[in-house]
Amino acid sequence: MAELDHWHPVLLSHELRRKPRSVRLAGREIVVFRTSSGGLGAFTDRCPHRSMRLSEGWVEGDRLVCAYHGWRWAADGRGDIPATPAARPCARRDDVFDAVERYGAIWVKRAGAQATFPRFDAEGYVPAGVLRHRAAVPFELALDNFIEVEHTPFVHFMLGYSLDQMPQVEAQVTLSDDAVQVVNTGPKRPIPRIVEKMFRIPHDAKFVVEWTARFSPVHAIYDHSFINPRTREVVTYPLRSAVFFNPVGPESSEIYTFLFASLGRWSEFGLGSLIWPPLRVAMDLELRLDMRLLSRLADKRGILKGNVLGRFDKALVASRDRIDRIYRGQAAEATPEAGDGHEATRAARRLPLAAS
Ligand code: FES
Ligand SMILES: [Fe+2]
Structure with missing residues (x-):
């Protein structure tokens, strides 16, 4: 699985009204819209026809209309073309997203991805x-x-x-x-x-x-x-x-x-x-x-390599491994050996000693 295959909150509910909204997630621009009947749709914010931003368009019924040539897109990625009524264009699967509204936010994930919606409420709350x-x-x-x-x-x-x-x-x-x-x-x-x-x-x-x-x-x-x-x-x-x-x-x-x-x-x-x-x-x-x-960090590359860590940093190292494996679907990095520069990981492993 890659980043876009997981459910992410991308807008607050009240921010999405009649006008489609463009959001950015994992480097991808995504247009999110409400259909007239209250459903939700989301696509890569680029018309499959000739790359107009779909967020420049508007909603008619259950379709998002592109502002360039008026091609109209349903939430499942199927379209129609006003100037060629018999045509049935289809968006690429990779460009179609599932969208839901929960807990006061709009959430999206790539259509067809198997990720389950995260569970974070609790009884009594x-x-x-x-x-x-x-x-x-x-x-x-x-x-x-x-x-x-x-x-x-x-x-x-x-x-x-x-x-x-x-x-x-x-x-x-x-x-x-x-x-x-x-x-x-x-x-x-x-x-x-x-x-x-x-x-x-x-x-x-x-x-x-x-x-x-x-x-x-x-x-x-x-x-x-x-x-x-x-x-x-x-x-x-x-x-x-x-x-x-x-x-x-x-x-x-x-x-x-x-x-x-x-x-x-x-x-x-x-x-x-x-x-x-x-x-x-x-x-x-x-x-x-x-x-x-x-915003004041000197190194914004997002890596731990080269840092000297303390006893409160153990969770950071463990999280990196799971981000690679679960969130990005990549094999976790092999256990670093001495002399390879992975000071951060080694420091975290030494934590029980370092903390004493
Ligand atoms: S670019 Fe969208 S209809 Fe042509
Ligand atoms: Fe804090």
């Missing part, structure tokens, strides 16, 4: 909004940033841990064939007493940040909880996020963050609608800080 951010780096570097907590004291005011307690944070990595799971546990950051009271978080609680990264497409699902160190009671933070990392161009990516809220007792009091908007704004701000940071 309801969708609470989608955020999108653009990063001026390849998606691998954005993912790197999202799967380690070492940067959080320097970049974030709410996420992660504070610097003085960072040495006490444990990062436990569990690898499986298709996933990388990390559980970080450490003293929680100072938070206002009123928030502790609201969410019944003990003042001396341990904070657990847990995520699982999967690779069809590349995304990570985050859950947070607090543990009472005396009773071991767990308070689940009522926000879950699922973050999708889209390749756009060689030095650009898009990050879609789907938020889910577990309203619990807050909905009983009718307070859910008051709490989530500010949380969403805070999350948006936190992610913008990551984007700003990423």
